[in-house]
Amino acid sequence: MAEERARSFAPLDGEVDRFLRTPLGAALREEGPEGDVAVSSRVRLARNLREFPFPTAMRPRDAQAVLTRVESALAAFPDAAQYVRIRMGEIPPFARGILVEKHLISPLLAENPAGAVIVRQDEAVSLMVNEEDHLRLQTFAAGLALQEAYREADHVDDLLAAHLDIAFDPRYGFLTACPTNVGTGMRASVMLHLPALALTRTLGQVVEAVQKVGLVVRGIYGEGTEAEGNLYQVSNQVTLGLSEGELLENLLGIARQVIEQERRARDVLLREDRVALEDRIYRSYGILTSARRISTREAMERISDVLLGVHLGLVQGIPSRALRELWVMIRPNFLQYTFGESLGPAERDERRAVLIRRHLKEAMARG
Amino acid sequence: MLCERCKKRPATVHITKVVGDQKVELHLCEECARELRELGELPPPFPEEFKPFVEGLQPFSSTFFPLPELLQSFFGSFGGKEGSPRERDDDLRCPKCGMTWREFREKGKFGCSECYEAFRPRLAPLFRRIHGASEHRGKSPARDPSSHLKKRLEELRAELRRKVEEEAYEEAARIRDEIRALENELGGRAG
Ligand SMILES: [Zn+2]
Ligand SMILES: [Zn+2]
Numbered sequence: 001m002a003e004e005r006a007r008s009f010a011p012l013d014g015e016v017d018r019f020l021r022t023p024l025g026a027a028l029r030e031e032g033p034e035g036d037v038a039v040s041s042r043v044r045l046a047r048n049l050r051e052f053p054f055p056t057a058m059r060p061r062d063a064q065a066v067l068t069r070v071e072s073a074l075a076a077f078p079d080a081a082q083y084v085r086i087r088m089g090e091i092p093p094f095a096r097g098i099l100v101e102k103h104l105i106s107p108l109l110a111e112n113p114a115g116a117v118i119v120r121q122d123e124a125v126s127l128m129v130n131e132e133d134h135l136r137l138q139t140f141a142a143g144l145a146l147q148e149a150y151r152e153a154d155h156v157d158d159l160l161a162a163h164l165d166i167a168f169d170p171r172y173g174f175l176t177a178c179p180t181n182v183g184t185g186m187r188a189s190v191m192l193h194l195p196a197l198a199l200t201r202t203l204g205q206v207v208e209a210v211q212k213v214g215l216v217v218r219g220i221y222g223e224g225t226e227a228e229g230n231l232y233q234v235s236n237q238v239t240l241g242l243s244e245g246e247l248l249e250n251l252l253g254i255a256r257q258v259i260e261q262e263r264r265a266r267d268v269l270l271r272e273d274r275v276a277l278e279d280r281i282y283r284s285y286g287i288l289t290s291a292r293r294i295s296t297r298e299a300m301e302r303i304s305d306v307l308l309g310v311h312l313g314l315v316q317g318i319p320s321r322a323l324r325e326l327w328v329m330i331r332p333n334f335l336q337y338t339f340g341e342s343l344g345p346a347e348r349d350e351r352r353a354v355l356i357r358r359h360l361k362e363a364m365a366r367g
Numbered sequence: 368m369l370c371e372r373c374k375k376r377p378a379t380v381h382i383t384k385v386v387g388d389q390k391v392e393l394h395l396c397e398e399c400a401r402e403l404r405e406l407g408e409l410p411p412p413f414p415e416e417f418k419p420f421v422e423g424l425q426p427f428s429s430t431f432f433p434l435p436e437l438l439q440s441f442f443g444s445f446g447g448k449e450g451s452p453r454e455r456d457d458d459l460r461c462p463k464c465g466m467t468w469r470e471f472r473e474k475g476k477f478g479c480s481e482c483y484e485a486f487r488p489r490l491a492p493l494f495r496r497i498h499g500a501s502e503h504r505g506k507s508p509a510r511d512p513s514s515h516l517k518k519r520l521e522e523l524r525a526e527l528r529r530k531v532e533e534e535a536y537e538e539a540a541r542i543r544d545e546i547r548a549l550e551n552e553l554g555g556r557a558g
Contacts, residue, residue, distance in 0.1 A: 241501070
C-alpha cells in the first residue's frame with residue numbers, strides 16, 4: 001500500500017516533468033508593470049472549428065480529430081519546436097492537478113480524457129483543446145500588460161486561423177458553445193494582490209464600483225469558495241458589441257483605478273498605524289520562516305502579508321518572485337510531487353512548512 | 368439534518384471543502400463550525416462586505432460563467448402562456464447537431480456552430496440581454512490564409528536587420544532559420 005502510494009507521485013517524462021516542477025514559467029518570473037499590485041495579465045480567446053460539434057456535444061472521435069487538426073496547424077508555426085503537447089488522458093490525475101494549480105488549464109479540461117493542452121516553453125502561451133470550446137488560447141504576461149498579452153494572443157490566433165476553418169459569423173463574430181462568450185470570444189483578466197484594501201475593509205466598495213461598469217471581480221484560488229491570499233482577478237464580462245481594443249481599454253482603465261486604490265490604502269495603513277502593520281507582517285514572516293506545520297490557507301495569508309511587506313520596503317532580502325513561487329508550490333498536488341509521494345493532510349501541513357522554510361532560505365541566500 | 372461532527376445539534380453551516388482533488392461537503396452546527404475554524408481546519412467566515420466577492424468565486428483558469436443565470440432570467444421572462452412564442456420556438460432544431468431550442472434553453476449551451484443559424488430569429492434579444500449588444504464589432508479571422516504569414520515574414524526580416532546591426536549574431540541566426548521555415552511554408556502554399 002505504502003509503495004503504491006509512493007509510486008502514484010513518481011516523476012513523469014522529461015518535458016512534462018520540467019513543467020510540473022517549475023512553479024512559475026519564464027514569462028511570469030520577473031515582476032511586470034505595476035508589479036507591486038498587478039501580479040499578471042491574461043487574455044483568453046475561445047475558438048471553434050466549423051466542422052465539428054462543440055465539445056459539449058461531440059463524440060470521442062470528433063475530439064480526436066480536433067486535436068489532430070490543431071496539432072497539424074501548430075506544426076506549421078514558425079516556433080513549433082517551442083511547444084509541448086500534453087494529453088489529459090496520458091498523464092495521472094495529480095499531474096493534471098498541478099497544471100490547474102499553475103493556471104495553465106481549467107479544472108474542466110483536467111477532467112476530460114480527450115482534452116489536451118499545448119504549452120509554449122516559456123508558459124506565456126497555452127492552448128487548451130476540447131475544453132468548453134474546441135480551442136481556448138491563453139496568453140500570460142507579468143504585471144499589468146493586457147495589450148502585450150493580447151498582441152501575443154492575436155498573433156497565435158492568426159497563425160491558427162491560417163490553417164483551421166474557424167466558426168465565425170459576420171454578425172455574431174466568433175461562435176462559441178456558451179452565448180456568454182460569443183463575439184470576440186475574449187476574456188481578459190488581471191490578477192491583483194489587494195491586501196491593504198482587504199485590511200482596511202474597503203474592498204467591498206471597490207468591487208461594487210467595478211461591477212457597476214460591467215466588469216467581474218473574482219477570487220483566484222480555492223475551488224469556488226473564496227479568494228485566498230488576497231488575490232483577485234478583474235475581467236471583462238461582455239464579449240459582444242465592443243472590439244477587443246475597446247474591451248481591453250475598459251478593463252485597463254478600471255484595473256489602474258483599483259491599483260491606485262490599493263496603493264492609497266497601503267499609504268493609509270502606514271500612516272495611521274505603522275506599528276500594527278509591521279507587527280502583522282513580521283509575525284507572518286516569523287511564521288513562514290519558523291513554522292513546523294502550516295495549512296494552505298494560513299500559508300496563503302502569511303505569504304500575502306510578507307509580499308506586502310516586500311512591496312512596502314519593510315521586508316528586505318526576499319525577492320517577490322520567491323513568494324509568488326510559493327503560491328503555487330504549497331498547493332497539494334505540487335507539494336506532493338515535489339516530495340515524490342502521496343501525503344495525508346497532516347503530513348502535507350508538515351512538508352509544506354519544510355518546503356516554505358527551505359525555499360525562503362534559498363531565496364534569501366541568493367538575495 | 369444533524370451536524371456531522373457532534374451528531375446532536377442541527378446542521379446550519381454548509382461548507383464545500385477541497386481535500387486534495389476531492390470536494391467534500393460538510394454539514395455542521397454553529398458550534399462545531401466555530402471550533403473547526405479555531406483549529407484552522409476550516410476557513411474563517413467571510414465578513415459581510417466581502418459577499419460580492421464570495422458569490423460565484425472561481426479559480427483563475429476556469430470558465431468564468433458556468434452558470435448562465437442571465438439565460439435563466441431571460442428564458443424565465445417568456446412565461447408559460449399558451450400559444451406564446453416559447454412553444455413555437457421549441458420546434459426550432461439545428462439540422463447539424465440536432466439540438467432543439469428547448470434543449471438549448473435547458474443547457475444554456477449551443478451544440479455546434481450551425482445552431483446559431485438554426486436559432487437565428489431568437490438570438491438577437493438573447494445576446495442583447497447578455498451583452499447589451501447583438502452585433503460583433505471586433506476581429507475577423509484572416510481571409511487570406513497567408514496574409515499574416517507574410518506580415519510575420521516582414522517583421523522577422525526587419526528584426527534580422529536590427530540584430531545584424533547590433534552584431535547579435537546568435538539571435539540573427541535563429542531569426543534567419545525562422546525566416547527560412549516561413550518562406551518554405553509560403554512556398555509550399557503557393558505550389
Ligand atoms: Zn456539531
Ligand atoms: Zn447545432
